[in-house]
Amino acid sequence: KQEVTQIPAALSVPEGENLVLNCSFTDSAIYNLQWFRQDPGKGLTSLLLIQSSQREQTSGRLNASLDKSSGRSTLYIAASQPGDSATYLCAVEVNYGQNFVFGPGTRLSVLP
Amino acid sequence: ETGVTQTPRHLVMGMTNKKSLKCEQHLGHNAMYWYKQSAKKPLELMFVYSLEERVENNSVPSRFSPECPNSSHLFLHLHTLQPEDSALYLCASSQDGAGGGYGYTFGSGTRLTVV
Numbered sequence: 001k002q003e004v005t006q007i008p009a010a011l012s013v014p015e016g017e018n019l020v021l022n023c024s025f026t027d028s029a030i031y032n033l034q035w036f037r038q039d040p041g042k043g044l045t046s047l048l049l050i051q052s053s054q055r056e057q058t059s060g061r062l063n064a065s066l067d068k069s070s071g072r073s074t075l076y077i078a079a080s081q082p083g084d085s086a087t088y089l090c091a092v093e094v095n096y097g098q099n100f101v102f103g104p105g106t107r108l109s110v111l112p
Numbered sequence: 113e114t115g116v117t118q119t120p121r122h123l124v125m126g127m128t129n130k131k132s133l134k135c136e137q138h139l140g141h142n143a144m145y146w147y148k149q150s151a152k153k154p155l156e157l158m159f160v161y162s163l164e165e166r167v168e169n170n171s172v173p174s175r176f177s178p179e180c181p182n183s184s185h186l187f188l189h190l191h192t193l194q195p196e197d198s199a200l201y202l203c204a205s206s207q208d209g210a211g212g213g214y215g216y217t218f219g220s221g222t223r224l225t226v227v
Contacts, residue, residue: 004154032215034215034216036218041200041221041223042220042221043116043118043202043218043219043220043221044202044204044216044218045218046215046216046217046218049215089155091155091216099145099157099160099168100157100216102154102155103154104152104153104154105154
């Protein structure tokens with residue numbers, strides 16, 4: 001059974017810092033991995049999708065990497081801003097035709 | 113409208129009430145999902161509809177009843193709920209019923225409180 005963990009559970013940083021969020025999964029046979037952002041009480045916003053054949057994806061200040069063999073993905077946020085404060089979730093799709101398994105999320109606070 | 117729209121945004125209901133949650137997607141996707149998000153717990157998949165047929169039901173109690181009349185609309189009918197069913201209910205859609213290589217698009221959710 002696929003299990004997804006995220007470290008740290010919570011993170012508080014001053015504005016301007018570069019930071020890394022970690023996601024680990026137990027079964028390396030994934031179809032793709034997706035990072036989401038969730039603001040309190042709101043739905044999920046897709047940030048980056050990495051297909052199994054890819055190593056990384058970039059969007060603006062965000063960069064996500066994927067190492068299938070080790071069961072890890074990292075989300076790198078450059079020059080963090082208070083508006084980045086949210087919960088960040090990673091989810092893996094275990095083979096085509098099955099659905100995403102979500103991690104518990106990392107709650108990020110960026111202080112002005 | 114674009115994306116995935118959920119209504120209502122907030123719902124308070126008694127344990128003997130019957131209510132329905134609605135989800136509509138304007139993306140041309142062929143799969144839709146219901147997820148439950150409880151406090152301090154990962155998202156839990158409840159139901160999957162692919163090409164309007166239910167393909168997965170993760171042992172959800174029968175007091176939750178999904179309906180997918182067409183590829184653009186998804187409902188979750190609720191009856192005789194329990195206080196522990198209070199949660200954020202999220203709808204998502206995708207292409208090909210498996211993320212399709214393009215991932216999910218989520219709605220904003222319905223915050224349900226059972227009193």
